[in-house]
Amino acid sequence: MSNSHSKNSLSIDIDETDKRLLRLLQLEARMSITELAERVNLSATPCARRIKRLEDSGIISGYHTQIDAQKLGYPLAIFIAISMDRHTAERFLQFERKIQSFDEVISCSIVTGRSEDYLIKVRVRDMAHYEEFLLHRLNRIEGVAQVHTSFELREVFSRSIV
Known part of the structure; x- marks a missing residue:
């Protein structure tokens, strides 16, 4: 576990498009740049740039897979x-x-x-x-x-x- 307070304290302005991108990525992190761009009314390149900016600032700190612990034997x-x-x-x-x-x-x-x-x-x-x-x-x-x-x-x- 990392300490998010010391990782990146870069402050960036977040607009509604950024918020929509973040929500979409939280719902489905494997969504393609093309699909993300379409869903937020951008072309692929500006969409990818926004995501990179959110990653570089530490707002996006990683991508994760949800696991069903019970099905893995940890009920x-x-x-x-x-x-x-x-x-x-x-x-x-x-x-x-x-x-x-x-x-x-x-x-x-x-x-x-x-x-x-x-x-x-x-x-x-x-x-x-x-x-x-x-x-x-x-x-x-x-x-x-x-x-x-x-x-x-x-x-x-x-x-x-x-």
Whole structure:
């Protein structure tokens, strides 16, 4: 996971055409330049230039494929709230580096408004896999003081469109 704040802080003006391009790419990132251009009433070259400008500015930070985790054998989604023992920059940085190395972790956020410091979401095959992850990896990260687990019963929806 990269820190989007330090990646590109270039500020660019976004117009309605840029917004339409971004929405289309979020819905279908594999859409051709020709089709994108058609949908936003541009020719292909100006459309490609706009996309390149959005990429160079960091507004478009990558292209991703959505995967059905259940069909791949990872039916359990778990939210884990984590409290750290000390609130120092070094402790948080150490935790963040380590948590990124675990393939099971699909998101990690620092949160406010609760007693915990982090909220992570993990995907596992079954309870035995979760137990191994929790006891032998997550709880062994230096500084993890407390964890609180909530199992996702059903994802109502997930949206990555801004």
